[in-house]
Amino acid sequence: MRRDQLPSGFSGMPCVSCTTISAPLTDADFADYFRGGLWTPSACNHSVSLWRAVRAAVGSDHALMPGAVAISVAKLSFGELTLKRKETVNLDLHHIGVPEGARILGVFLTPHGGNEEDGWLAPAISAQSFTTAPIPHQFWLHGFAAQGGSDSTNVNVLCSWVDPVSDPELLPLWSAVEAYTAGSYQDVIVPASVAVESKLGSVLHAHFRQFAGREKVERFLQDAATFSYQLSPLLPAVMSGTGAPELPEEVAGMLSWLRNIRNKVAHSHAAVSREQAADAVCASLFGFRYLASYGPLVAPSQT
Numbered sequence: 617m618r619r620d621q622l623p624s625g626f627s628g629m630p631c632v633s634c635t636t637i638s639a640p641l642t643d644a645d646f647a648d649y650f651r652g653g654l655w656t657p658s659a660c661n662h663s664v665s666l667w668r669a670v671r672a673a674v675g676s677d678h679a680l681m682p683g684a685v686a687i688s689v690a691k692l693s694f695g696e697l698t699l700k701r702k703e704t705v706n707l708d709l710h711h712i713g714v715p716e717g718a719r720i721l722g723v724f725l726t727p728h729g730g731n732e733e734d735g736w737l738a739p740a741i742s743a744q745s746f747t748t749a750p751i752p753h754q755f756w757l758h759g760f761a762a763q764g765g766s767d768s769t770n771v772n773v774l775c776s777w778v779d780p781v782s783d784p785e786l787l788p789l790w791s792a793v794e795a796y797t798a799g800s801y802q803d804v805i806v807p808a809s810v811a812v813e814s815k816l817g818s819v820l821h822a823h824f825r826q827f828a829g830r831e832k833v834e835r836f837l838q839d840a841a842t843f844s845y846q847l848s849p850l851l852p853a854v855m856s857g858t859g860a861p862e863l864p865e866e867v868a869g870m871l872s873w874l875r876n877i878r879n880k881v882a883h884s885h886a887a888v889s890r891e892q893a894a895d896a897v898c899a900s901l902f903g904f905r906y907l908a909s910y911g912p913l914v915a916p917s918q919t
């Protein structure tokens with residue numbers, strides 16, 4: 617592998633209109649959205665609702681630019697290798713910036729250079745297996761001579777990968793996004809819902825602990841106030857007076873929908889379409905972001 621000029625990990629948000637990739641989304645981008653503003657990409661001036669932009673990016677989920685990369689759960693690393701006739705080449709993804717322990721979502725090898733009628737070498741993996749086991753970090757490749765072959769052929773390497781998170785609050789959301797990228801749409805729903813349910817639970821728990829003992833608060837949130845009541849009216853009631861904006865209707869509505877489909881999947885193993893899985897990822901991401909931004913206890917505003 618050539619190690620010069622290799623980015624160590626890239627993510628970014630594509631524009632809905634022109635597809636140019638902007639810098640990764642920040643807390644400020646989400647804060648603007650929750651306060652009713654539009655997202656202006658850093659790379660162009662096609663302002664749009666952040667919800668719409670994220671839903672479009674997650675929904676398009678192109679293999680070379682997965683939605684997971686747009687929302688910065690996954691990253692892309694790029695590299696290049698040279699295949700030589702009768703030589704075996706080791707592709708070690710670590711050398712293009714994929715960290716130890718990362719889960720590989722995809723590896724794409726694209727030979728380039730030469731004219732159409734020229735012969736070339738296609739990357740062939742020495743030992744092949746197709747299983748649901750994790751994709752390895754190292755491959756051994758040799759050049760398969762195409763159209764008579766060539767002495768050497770350059771190959772672009774693109775790898776999408778996910779760095780595992782250690783924050784237990786983020787784990788369900790990450791699992792949902794990985795399942796979505798893997799095409800396991802049914803496996804998206806429960807973790808996507810759990811990500812918001814447990815975050816909402818911990819926000820409300822911290823709030824009500826100011827007024828009652830741990831056991832009483834836990835019983836209240838588990839037995840009395842179900843997720844649907846936690847979402848409304850408890851959450852708006854807790855947030856009012858803190859200066860936090862209201863949870864946008866499109867997010868609140870999608871979270872209620874997520875709760876319903878979660879029950880259908882958990883109780884009757886209902887089938888889930890790619891569109892539904894993309895909706896679930898977006899609802900979970902925005903719900904989690906809202907709770908993470910405004911959920912921590914803040915002093916009531918002095919008005």
Ligand SMILES: [Zn+2]
Nearest residue numbers: 631634660662
């Ligand atoms: Zn644009």
